Amino acid sequence: MENPLGCCLLTGNIGRNLKKSNMEHFDYIIAGGGCAGRSLATRLLPFLKARNKRVLVVDKSTKKENDKTWCFWEDRTDIFEPVVQRKWNRLSFSGLSYDKELSIQPYFYKMIRSGDFYQYTNDLLTNSPQVSIKQGEVQNLYSEDKKAIVTIDGVLYSADYVFSSIPQAQEKDSQRYQYLLQHFNGWVIETTADTFDPSCATLMDFNTSQHAGTSFFYVLPLSPRRALIEYTLFSEEVLPTASYTAALEKYIREQINCDHYTILEKEQGVIPMSDHPIKREDGRIIYLGTAGGFTKGSTGYTFRFIQKHTSAIVEKLYRSGHPRVPPISSFRFPIYDGVLLHLLNSKRLSGVEIFTTMFKKNHPVKILKFLDNETSIFEELLIFNTLQKKEFAMALWKRTLKLMKADSL
Ligand SMILES: Cc1cc2nc3c(=O)[nH]c(=O)nc-3n(C[C@H](O)[C@H](O)[C@H](O)COP(=O)(O)OP(=O)(O)OC[C@H]3O[C@@H](n4cnc5c(N)ncnc54)[C@H](O)[C@@H]3O)c2cc1C
Numbered sequence: 001m002e003n004p005l006g007c008c009l010l011t012g013n014i015g016r017n018l019k020k021s022n023m024e025h026f027d028y029i030i031a032g033g034g035c036a037g038r039s040l041a042t043r044l045l046p047f048l049k050a051r052n053k054r055v056l057v058v059d060k061s062t063k064k065e066n067d068k069t070w071c072f073w074e075d076r077t078d079i080f081e082p083v084v085q086r087k088w089n090r091l092s093f094s095g096l097s098y099d100k101e102l103s104i105q106p107y108f109y110k111m112i113r114s115g116d117f118y119q120y121t122n123d124l125l126t127n128s129p130q131v132s133i134k135q136g137e138v139q140n141l142y143s144e145d146k147k148a149i150v151t152i153d154g155v156l157y158s159a160d161y162v163f164s165s166i167p168q169a170q171e172k173d174s175q176r177y178q179y180l181l182q183h184f185n186g187w188v189i190e191t192t193a194d195t196f197d198p199s200c201a202t203l204m205d206f207n208t209s210q211h212a213g214t215s216f217f218y219v220l221p222l223s224p225r226r227a228l229i230e231y232t233l234f235s236e237e238v239l240p241t242a243s244y245t246a247a248l249e250k251y252i253r254e255q256i257n258c259d260h261y262t263i264l265e266k267e268q269g270v271i272p273m274s275d276h277p278i279k280r281e282d283g284r285i286i287y288l289g290t291a292g293g294f295t296k297g298s299t300g301y302t303f304r305f306i307q308k309h310t311s312a313i314v315e316k317l318y319r320s321g322h323p324r325v326p327p328i329s330s331f332r333f334p335i336y337d338g339v340l341l342h343l344l345n346s347k348r349l350s351g352v353e354i355f356t357t358m359f360k361k362n363h364p365v366k367i368l369k370f371l372d373n374e375t376s377i378f379e380e381l382l383i384f385n386t387l388q389k390k391e392f393a394m395a396l397w398k399r400t401l402k403l404m405k406a407d408s409l
Pocket of ligand 1: 031032033034035036037058059060061067068069070071072136137138139165166167267268269270271288289290291300301302303304
């Protein structure tokens, strides 16, 4: 079955015919020990100890490699502050004839290397007698009345609740919804002379061709001679590797003004950007992370939404003993995301036009709050008043028509 996330899928029937006698039971099973699974497991530790509960965390990979760099902004310190590698309270933005250095206080823009996060969470989780960590492939999940069943490498396990960040099977429905990809290649480079200002990160620099879709660079300075430079695009298809390489080389040469550097590390990734609703729960299975729809459709940011969701789950467990939580954001935000995606897809306005207007006409703190789904409706109206109202209204109308048309088929 095709999946908009483009990832592996659980197969459905495996496990239902396996023997259930002697099945090992846990209070909770966390299926997928990546960002969301480990965020939840770590937040659960005091609760597990206080209530003497047991959790199994299973992932098919050993999670030893540094496969991602997570950036996000927050105005407080949270439990993963010890692994924040760098943080900035000044960001630069370069759009259409507009360059600005922005103070984002009280926020800090933070960067975590996934390798540090896996190591840190591993140390905490393996030291807890309540936690078992297993490397194995989850082949199936299903919910029964009072428990959920998980098949791992052909063996059945049960739990009161399963938290899964393993991609769900979901067919594309292009009649109704928009599907874009945020795809990127990044290099950590070291230069031979002082080149970067480590006190200011580049959030978006649109000084690159917009030919292949909304395209921008992202620069995270780690020292005067070291930075992560990432070439990011929003479009329907990923590019051949050579195209990312050529764009990175050109940007470093022409915008960073640097000819002599060494590439220390490379990163690449694809994040789904869609307004296709995703099932958040299925009986005793609670979905987390990207698999649970916590990737913001219009930006791809996920890390902070994972933290908000997993904190809400733990709070709910303390208060009521069950982990079902109401949505962490207002219903308004998926509509805004859908409109923005529709606008980007329709090409009536380019990403550079939209983001330039947004940052030029609004305080950056308000924009960050808005992109975090935390503004009030009044604050949102003030922001909308500064945007290209005609194009946004048209996109809202067209998207609504698209949904209505698809419903009547
Ligand atoms: C390269 C990259 C950079 C990103 N940067 C940012 C960023 O800067 N800021 C931001 O907010 N978001 C970012 N994201 C988006 C998002 O935050 C990450 O994708 C994040 O890892 C999502 O967390 P997750 O737990 O949902 O998925 P994952 O972290 O991918 O965890 C899912 C886990 O499930 C495991 N798994 C899958 N199938 C099975 C199976 N059948 N059996 C057992 N285990 C299985 C996988 O091995 C994986 O460990 C980035 C994404 C990528 C790909």
